[in-house]
Amino acid sequence: MSRLITEILREKIEEVLVMNFPGMVEEKEIAVEPTREKSHGDFATNLAFILSRKVNKSPREVAANLQLSLSESLQDFARVEVAGGGFINFFLEDKVLFSFIQEAEGEKEDFGAINLGRGKKTQVEFVSVNPTGPLHVGHGKCAAFGDSLSRILKKAGFQVEKEYYVNDVGRQIDLLGASLEARFRQLLGEKVEIPEEGYQGEYLIPIAEKLLQERGREVLDLSPPERLEVFRNFAVQNILDNIRCDLDDFRVHFDVWFRESSLYQGGEAEEIISLLQERGYTYSKDGALWLKTSNWGDDKDRVLVRENGSPTYFASDIAYHWNKWKRGFQLVIDIWGADHHGYIPRMHAAMQALGLPQDFLEIFIVQFVTLLRGGQPERMSTRQGEFVPLRQLIDEVGVDVARYYFLMRDPATHLEFDIEEAKRQSMDNPVYYIQYAHARIASLFRETQKRGITPLPLTDSWSGFPTEQEREISKKIAYFPEMVGRSALSRQPYLICNYLQDLCGDFHSFYNLYRIIDEDNMELTSFRLGLCRAVQIVLKNAFQLLGISAPDTM
RNA sequence: GCGCCUGUAGCUCAAUAGGAUAGAGCAACGGACUUCUAAUCCGUAGGUUGGGGGUUCGAUUCCCUCCAGGCGCGCCA
Numbered sequence: 239m240s241r242l243i244t245e246i247l248r249e250k251i252e253e254v255l256v257m258n259f260p261g262m263v264e265e266k267e268i269a270v271e272p273t274r275e276k277s278h279g280d281f282a283t284n285l286a287f288i289l290s291r292k293v294n295k296s297p298r299e300v301a302a303n304l305q306l307s308l309s310e311s312l313q314d315f316a317r318v319e320v321a322g323g324g325f326i327n328f329f330l331e332d333k334v335l336f337s338f339i340q341e342a343e344g345e346k347e348d349f350g351a352i353n354l355g356r357g358k359k360t361q362v363e364f365v366s367v368n369p370t371g372p373l374h375v376g377h378g379k380c381a382a383f384g385d386s387l388s389r390i391l392k393k394a395g396f397q398v399e400k401e402y403y404v405n406d407v408g409r410q411i412d413l414l415g416a417s418l419e420a421r422f423r424q425l426l427g428e429k430v431e432i433p434e435e436g437y438q439g440e441y442l443i444p445i446a447e448k449l450l451q452e453r454g455r456e457v458l459d460l461s462p463p464e465r466l467e468v469f470r471n472f473a474v475q476n477i478l479d480n481i482r483c484d485l486d487d488f489r490v491h492f493d494v495w496f497r498e499s500s501l502y503q504g505g506e507a508e509e510i511i512s513l514l515q516e517r518g519y520t521y522s523k524d525g526a527l528w529l530k531t532s533n534w535g536d537d538k539d540r541v542l543v544r545e546n547g548s549p550t551y552f553a554s555d556i557a558y559h560w561n562k563w564k565r566g567f568q569l570v571i572d573i574w575g576a577d578h579h580g581y582i583p584r585m586h587a588a589m590q591a592l593g594l595p596q597d598f599l600e601i602f603i604v605q606f607v608t609l610l611r612g613g614q615p616e617r618m619s620t621r622q623g624e625f626v627p628l629r630q631l632i633d634e635v636g637v638d639v640a641r642y643y644f645l646m647r648d649p650a651t652h653l654e655f656d657i658e659e660a661k662r663q664s665m666d667n668p669v670y671y672i673q674y675a676h677a678r679i680a681s682l683f684r685e686t687q688k689r690g691i692t693p694l695p696l697t698d699s700w701s702g703f704p705t706e707q708e709r710e711i712s713k714k715i716a717y718f719p720e721m722v723g724r725s726a727l728s729r730q731p732y733l734i735c736n737y738l739q740d741l742c743g744d745f746h747s748f749y750n751l752y753r754i755i756d757e758d759n760m761e762l763t764s765f766r767l768g769l770c771r772a773v774q775i776v777l778k779n780a781f782q783l784l785g786i787s788a789p790d791t792m
Numbered sequence: 793g794c795g796c797c798u799g800u801a802g803c804u805c806a807a808u809a810g811g812a813u814a815g816a817g818c819a820a821c822g823g824a825c826u827u828c829u830a831a832u833c834c835g836u837a838g839g840u841u842g843g844g845g846g847u848u849c850g851a852u853u854c855c856c857u858c859c860a861g862g863c864g865c866g867c868c869a
Binding site: 266269271272273274284287290291296321322324325368370405407408409410411524525526527537540541543544545546548550551555577578579580581603605606608646647650651652654666667670671673674675677678680681682685686689720721724727728730732733737739740743746747749750751754756791792 | 794798818
């Protein structure tokens with residue numbers, strides 16, 4: 239388990255506060271963050287600004303008063319200075335930073351693991367694409383985000399399960415079955431059209447061929463309900479297999495595939511409706527049953543049971559989330575495509591109606607990918623059959639590039655992804671920039687091995703940081719566990735990407751500035767190799783969080 | 793019409809729960825490989841943070857308003 243520098247600083251600040259200003263400031267009001275400017279030290283706190291309001295003194299004065307006790311309390315850890323209008327700056331002791339290099343070396347793949355989540359039972363549900371067609375590029379963005387977020391939460395001490403919700407009932411599935419039947423008949427030479435609202439994509443043709451091969455044309459002799467059932471199931475199963483295969487190749491693996499139909503088979507869809515009725519949040523109007531979602535901020539109330547007696551998708555979705563709750567999850571994270579954002583208020587309202595804790599459900603919206611090809615935007619719609627499959631993107635640019643492009647930005651923002659450009663500029667692609675750092679370090683160790691150099695143990699090779707560059711890099715290493723925490727808390731994998739660009743920038747500069755292997759100075763060489771080793775460990779661990787590979791050669 | 797997201801350098805984006813002098817990459821220009829991987833590095837240039845108000849020690853960040861773009865507003869899923 240890794241230590242967090244800001245945690246340590248906070249503890250010390252707390253101690254000083256209890257002594258000097260008991261009960262005056264809440265801990266969450268206090269910010270302890272890295273500084274941007276070197277002259278401001280390594281970390282800084284706004285403590286004095288917060289306190290000044292309460293004690294009616296200038297921030298500068300408050301800071302000056304605190305300086306002495308903070309200095310004493312942080313002895314051997316950091317030097318304390320007051321600057322600006324009242325900032326309190328911390329200058330970490332070099333040996334504290336050095337200890338993190340040792341820690342990385344010692345913990346290896348566990349370096350960066352923290353206990354922020356305290357084993358909280360968490361579910362991340364994502365992708366959950368209707369099994370009516372192949373995954374396209376937009377789904378890839380959801381997949382990369384959900385998967386990476388899960389990995390980060392795990393690293394931060396949450397107990398995480400990844401789930402895919404399969405919408406295998408309803409009109410769309412009937413249409414899918416009918417579309418497959420049309421393709422099937424076309425194979426047999428019949429002149430039939432695919433239903434107007436059906437699925438026109440050619441991906442159903444091989445599935446129809448497979449069905450013909452397995453079951454023969456006798457399928458058509460079945461009674462209409464039986465026949466539809468066969469086509470439906472066959473289509474769903476095969477499309478799901480394809481989806482699973484695409485996801486596998488994209489390095490996304492789900493723990494649970496949950497079928498919507500199981501909610502109906504288990505009677506849970508009906509159950510949830512009675513439950514909501516009992517709680518008194520429903521009413522009948524126009525022959526339908528409504529849930530009073532407007533009680534909790536939705537624009538209007540929503541239908542649970544249609545006039546014709548069948549439950550809506552909304553009803554089964556509530557049942558699904560109730561099921562998650564019953565499975566014991568304390569935190570559920572849903573990742574949805576942007577076209578579902580109008581659905582969020584009613585879902586939160588439903589959770590309230592069920593009396594679930596406010597923070598039980600978190601919903602994240604992933605904005606669409608604007609896919610460009612030579613500057614021309616491409617629309618993605620499963621129904622029209624004109625889409626760019628995720629498979630094609632993987633084949634064209636590779637998994638590492640695709641995942642990284644999706645992850646390097648806040649998923650809530652629109653992403654422009656020009657396939658041609660990603661291919662053409664693949665040489666100065668950001669993902670290669672960071673992987674190159676890893677490969678360079680690997681190469682260093684191949685070189686030392688070739689020359690028969692055995693570095694001294696880290697402790698024996700260290701006598702302070704040779705230059706500012708090594709200190710800066712150590713600081714970034716020491717900050718990695720912190721990044722894991724920030725990224726987990728804010729549910730933002732892209733913070734890891736920014737961090738990596740930063741760390742690798744420092745490393746590449748360092749590498750160009752100094753010769754690392756110098757056989758005439760084994761002490762210095764050993765320290766620098768140790769530092770590189772720690773960088774490599776951090777890179778490898780961070781890449782793992784993003785699901786990209788850590789190449790030894792490029 | 794209502795709701796959500798977005799607006800920062802020519803382009804793509806940062807700015808770490810309101811922090812100190814708004815930073816990177818690409819594109820442009822000028823430099824660095826007989827020595828550990830030049831997929832790299834160093835330097836130059838580039839800004840009224842969409843406009844206008846407000847909140848306070850401090851605003852790219854929060855609030856109001858206007859402008860521009862994207863998405864959504866079914867007893868579809």
